[in-house]
Amino acid sequence: MVKRRKVGSLLALAVLSVVAQRPMHAYEMASVLRSRGKDQDMAIKWGSLYTVVHNLARHGLLREAGSDRQGGRPERTVYEITEEGRAELADWTRELLSDPEEAPRRFEAGLSVMAGLPPEEVTALLRRRLDALQDLIAAQREALERDTGGLPRLFVLESEYGLAMREAEAAWTRALLDELAGGTFPRLEEWRAFHGTGRLPADVAELAEGGRVTD
Template sequence: MAKRRRVGNLLALAVLSVVVQRPMHPYEMASVIRARGKDEDMPIKWGSLYTVVGNLEKHGLIEDAGSSREGARPERTVYRITPEGREELADWARELVGTPQQEHLSFEAGLSVMGILGPDEAISLLGVRLGLVEAEIARRRAALERDAAVLPRLFLLENEYDLAVREAEATWVRTLLEELTSGAFPGLDGWRAYLATGEVPHDLTGL
């Protein structure tokens, strides 16, 4: 079971992961997080950045390290990570890497109610999804190959994993589409009859 974090927003994880390297002001934190693509690795709500930074400071995970000024811009507070923040970051990383957690994805939710759409519409929608996923796979594979030429593999592991997951999804959707279009998917006749009559198939009435 996931631990209850003092600041559980994943943006807090991203902030800690960049300030562990050097003190930064919030604007710089956001720039570095974006530059490293961490906003693609985890859901981030940028509007809550200053709230998250404030909560991290409140809970002793980062602290005020002074202020900086760039040109005519107003002074910005610079924050550095505390020993407690380093410990929290390491513990959080251990949990995320070592402990599987159930992540409820929107696609899983859609599959759970796909029966209301009917086979023909499901085939059409899955075909559209497969095309989009394959395009995204091509884009991410090209980006990974480009980044691998300049970055150590250690900093690209999340990109490799994301690509592998998307490729697995494409393979699974492709197989499902083949079963649906060929008629090999079990219960297709009952599914179509349910859409036509509204009556639950006999083999499902006892469930």
């Protein structure tokens, strides 16, 4: 079941995911998120960014960590994530990865931030999701056979499509689980080590900082 969040937009999830790595001001958050293509993973309304950041701070998920002034630019408030914010990020990611609740792009959003959880937990969450998907597929297939008997196919195409999309998602999730369980997922050990040391490999850290604002 989808939980009600203190700040419920997926932009809030994206903000928490980048500030979890280091403190930054709102303009820098937007730059990093764009550089990582987060607007391709989830619906982001950039005009709402400052409101979302303020709401996250108001609910204790972010806090002010100082200010930054570069050149002749106005002073900008730098935010860092709180322990409550880290807990919210992890819980939200778990929900998005494990729950096949129908909502646009929720699973893509969860995949885009899943590095914040260790691979063993991601594997368990995806198995839970796959079990739920298989139950939904069985029920959907039964309903399609029972409720559309005798109707011309022209009038049941949307039901066929919905079933096919869910089956495709299950197949993709199963393949990803095979990679994780079999140890063939690229750089799996580095992902696992990150959750022990808190340090990304140098090349990954450099890529992750691709949107860092320095001017």
